[in-house]
Amino acid sequence: MPTAPHPQNTDELYQALQENQRRPYGRTRTVTAEELVDAAEQFEDPVPLVRALLELQEAYTYGSEPRKSPVVFARLLTLFDEQPDVFDERLRHMLFWRFKWVSNALRALPEIPLTSLRQWLTEMRDRYEKAGLGLQPYYGEAYQLAAHVGEDTTLAYELWAARTRTRLSDCEACEICRRARHHLTAGDDERALRAWEPVLAGQESCQEEPARSLSYALLPLLRTGRAERARELHLAGYRGCRRNPSMSSEVGRHLEFCALTGNEARGLELLAENRNLFDEVDSPLDQLDFLTGVEVLLQRVELLGHGELPAAGYAGRTWTAGGLRAEVRSRADDLAARFDARNTTTAHTDRRRDRLDRAPLLDTLELTLRTRSLDDVTPAVPAAPAAVGPAPAVPESLTELILRTRALDEQGHPDARACWARLRTLVAARDYTHPDDPAVGPVARLRADLLAEEANRAHEQDRFTDAAALNEEAAALYDDAGAPGDAALTRAGLLLANAEILAEGADGPEAKATALTDAHASMVRTHEETPGLTPHQEARLLRLRATALALRLQTTRSQEHVAAVFAEADLLRAFAARHDIAGQISGAHLLRATTYAISGDLPAAVTEADALLDRLTAHGPAWHLPRTLGLRGRIRLVLQDAQAAYTDLAEGLRLAADWPADAVGTTRLHADLAEACMHLGRPEEALRHLTRAAELDLRHGNRTDAYCTYSNAAQLSLDLGRVEDCIALLDSLLAEPDVAAGELDDRLVAQLRLTRARALHTGEDLKAATAEFVALAAESAGWDDDRGSHAVIAAETAVLLAESGEFARAREAADQALAAHAEDPRYEHLSNSLRELARLQAQQQGADGLPDALAVLADAGRIADEARAAGYEAHGRSLDTALAYEHGRVNAFAGAYEDALAALDKALTLLGEPGRDDDRAGEWAECVRLAGVVEGLYLERPAPALTRLDAAVVRLTALGHTEETEALTSLAARLRDEE
Structure with a gap:
């Protein structure tokens, strides 16, 4: 594991400690903290060692290693006893705060005797009293021990909750959670939820809150009929604790929530995402909570008859849901028994039983935008895609099944697919015996049938290379079986697939059209040269011929290709009508309607569709109605x-x-x-x-199509403000095996990640959003064929880095964006990002940041000049107007008020005064307001500012923009009050 360089002096040590504190909790942070303690011991000054030990204890505590935390604290306490003067007020506060951490750690270890836990609380009380500290934190720990053991907590709760909080009390959010859980244990869901409201509403928070409270509040919300609120909190709360070893208990409760709301498939998905917790959680108490939640989920999966589904579990072997449940049950039972033996109660076994005995609270609750059932979760891609819809009856007799399948296939009946799938399974079996029946024909013909059907599905999914290979193999088998008509059909399919392959690689529509023209000509020859075609075979050949010409028209959109399609479609329609082949009659009408539409005659296309719908209603086939x-x-x-x-x-x-x-x-x-x-x-x-x-x-x-559509859904959910839905959807997609294995198009994956990063930013998770943007910017730097996308990503990265105050890195990202923009311009996006970067720097750094902010605006100015020269028109306000306004804001933030006012006057000139139906009224009014603030308040020239504001109010009122005058009127009143 990489480690930090060995610090040579205390300054380097303190810098290393700061860098480590920015790392997420886990093995890397813990190992580095251990090394920094070793490094600190070389210095004579004990303060660096104290700080390093505090960092190490924090790493152990939040890395779920409770056995090691008390050992580190013992060293700190010894140092404090020996050299109390080393501990300034801040270090002393941290030391006494962490008595509570040790209490939590000792409770989590069943091998620690109950007498030792009580002795530690006595030690804590004595230390607090000696130091003159309030005892509310001590009573809080005493209450937690009573609740853990399963004693009557009435007195312990009153002794803690009735006391006044002190500086060493747990944060308000944590104490709210503890009080709410007390009411929850007493069976009072409503009172618990009332107590929780400040945390659930986001008014109180800390490192572990609101994620912890959210996990506990889920079931009481369901029990009190607040299912939608529970759904929202599940999405937000789960994201706050996933993969985090110190919050494995919370993950377990989210798994339980999924199991009790008909979301077992999502539960398995979340379990897979948190498989690290099986091995990284060193706290027995957290293990017990986590494993119980896992068992609730797996128990439900088994009860629903899906115990053989794969499940993510302990490393080293492959698990099914049933097998993992047995393992988890054994381990969790043992842990509960160990705690009960230590505590001399049955509290933990009883609590486990209560959780495992809960019945589902809802049959179904749509937790995410991607709702799946256990039937949709499969261990691998099936040989044939699962059909969604009513299951057709499949004949039991093999002979009957083969004949029935071929008859359905001739009709184009949808139920043929399920029959083909059943036949494919039977024929692939080692003990398959082909019927000795002339009506069925030889096994070579059946194998050819299966290949031809698979080829058709591959073609539908645009897997043209696969379709070509399958059709070629099928044609050879049909020849062997003495079925020339079927061989001709598969060769026509081969021609069409090869034309599609040529079209994919062709340079321009004409080359594609040529490939399809040649394919059509070859199909016609095949049709003419194949004797003994049945009517159904001949109709299919006619349909393939028409399809080739229709694809050519779709490629070229040329009017000269329209008549040929109609001619083939009419030939098909006449032939099918003569032989009463209803499906092909319908197909001919569909081709005609589509051809009208492609050629631009939409009214005729509607008329054709109307006629077809009338025919289908009267004569069928009914399964063509949905497509029509x-x-x-x-x-x-x-x-x-x-x-x-x-x-x-x-x-x-x-x-x-x-x-x-x-x-x-x-x-x-x-x-x-x-x-x-x-x-x-x-x-x-x-x-x-x-x-x-x-x-x-x-x-x-159709996985690529699916991910593209889901990408659009994610963006729409983000546009609708459903941020957590967006993130949950994208998390689910990015965890798909083919995405994780790098099998999906990397640009599509990058788009999914980009939308997720934007959603994280919108959801105010700046740290996670910035990390993702930085990673995407680094990856997209290598996209030589798409420099514009890199420019956009790098520009947004610069803004997020600026929000975090990392302006040097932000400038580097902006420079990358500008370099990429020079190769593939993104005028508006770059201008917007650069202006925002400049605003953030001036806003955060004031006058000190003004030179750099103005340099960024100068870059934005060059982009505006380039856009103007290129004739580019912005979608919103002009880039020049936006730039002038931003100059006003940046200078105002930096205290350069005269320059700010001049820039805002320029922006107003560029905007021009709004009209009656002008959507610029709000923007113009805001510019006037800011100019009034700068002039009237900062430059202390209220008279001209009031003249400006009053004139604007009169103008806007006359135009009917009364809402836009409110801020101006309010500012004017303030200026008059201050005169």
Whole structure:
């Protein structure tokens, strides 16, 4: 493990201690603290050793190593007894504060006798009395011991809670939690929640709060009917304790919460995210709490019949939920028994039993935007994507199954997919015996059928290379089986897949069009040269021919390619009508409607879709209704009739519920409904449809599409202010195995991480957000093909570093952004970030930061000049106006008031006075207000400031912008009062 350089003097030691204190708690911080204690012992001055020991005890305490914390404290206490003058007021305060840490550590160790715990409390009381300190902290520890042991806590609670707090009392948030838990133990949920409210509302906090209180409040919130509040606090609270060894108990309660609200799948996900806690938690008491929460979850998973699901557990072996539950139960029972033996009560065994005996409090509660059941959690990618929808009946007889599957496949029936999946499993078995039945044909034909079906699914998922290989193999097997018609179909599929592969690598639409034209010509030859085609085979060939031309039209959008598509579609429609092949008649109409839409004749496309819907309603097939309604809905969206589109898409989704989702386009219906909802101003509903679409894509193996859709959902949730939902969703996605293994496109992963970093920033977790931005900026520096994205990321990184007061690093990040911007301009984003960086520096450093802030604004000025020269128009106010306003703010923060006023006057000139329907009124009024503050208050020239303000109020009032006048009127009143 890397260690810090050995300090050679006390200054270096103190610097190393400060650097270590910035590290997260864990082995790296603890090992470094141990080394710094060794280094401190070389100095004659004992103060460095005291400080190093204090840091080491903190590392042990918050790194969940209670056995070591008291040993370090004993050294500190000895130093204090021997050299009390070494401890100044601050060090003395820290020493007496940590008596409580030792109490907590000793309680957590069942090998420490109860008499020793009581002796330690006596030691604490004696020390406090000798030092003239109030005893409220001592009584707080006495109460905690009584509660831990399981004694009657009535008197102990009153002796503690009724006393006046002292400087050494635990923080208000921690004491609130303790009082609330006392009421909770007494069975009074409402009183507990009332006591907790200041912490739950964010009014009181500390290092471990509100995360600790949030975990305890979850179940009482459910029991009192506040499920939505519990959901919110679960998301916020879990993020505050995940992977943290010193908060493993809290993680256990979040796992329990998942188990009791129908969220067992999320519980398993969180368990996997916290697998480190099985090995890194050295506190037996924390282990007991954590393992009990784990067991509640795994017990529920087993009861639901999913004991064979994989579960994350102790290192060194692979666990199932059932196997891990047995291991956890054994360890937790042993721990509870050890504590009860020490305490001479049954309190810990009883508490464990109470938790394990709880029935679910809700059947289901949507905790996150990504809601999954245990049925959706699989150990590996299945051979065939799981269908979502009613399960079709699959024949038991193998012969009947093969014949039924082929018949369904001829019809294009959605139930064929489940039958193919069943056949694939049977044929892959070692003991498979092929039926000796002429109606079934040889095994080579069946294997070819399975390959052809797999090829079709690969094509649907745009895995064209896989589709080509599978079709080629299937065609050879069909030849061996004496099935020339089926061989022709698979070769047509091969032609289409190869055309798609060529199109993907082609340079420009014309090259793509050529590949599809050639594929169509080859299909026509195959069609003409293959004798003995059945009507269904010939209809499928006609459909593939039309599809090739439709794809060509979609590629070129050229009117000269329209007629050819209609000709093929009409040929298909006529042939299918002659042979009464309903599915292909419908397919021909769908092609015609789509062709009208692509060619720009939207009314004709709607008319065609209307006619098809009438036909489908009368003659079927019913499973084509959802796709057809979806097509008409999309066309109506383009026609800007969002309400009609919503009606079609919602009806399509309702009908799609009767069929497997991947067979009727359910995913696309959800995605299109999301767009319709956004047009109708219903973003929350849009968010639900986006997440449903994404999860369906994941289930069906379309992982890149799924992550893209989820990325959009995450951004929408952030835009809606659902910060914790956004973070929880992205945490779940980034924990997916293919993401963790680096198998997903790195740019898509970076986009997910970028949205998460922005959400962390919005959620005021500046430290975590900055760390993620810094990491992304470093990674994106190597994106030579996308310098603009690096410019954006580096610019935002600079702002976050500035918020943390790290202006030197912020300047470095800004320089990286400027260099990347020079290669791939991002005018507005860079300008916004640079102005914000300058504002932060002037705001935090005042006059001392003014030169650097003005240098940053000079860079923003050059960007504004470049944008103007390039003819770039900003989406909001002009970059020049924004820059002038920022010059005003920066100079005002630095005390350069004359320069500030001049800059604000320039900004007002650039803005121009607002009009009646002008959305610039608010911005103009704010600029006037700030100019009034600078002129009237800072420069102490109230008369001209009042003239400015009064004129602005008159103007805005005349234009009907009365709301914008409120701040101006208030400032004017203040200036008049001060005259």
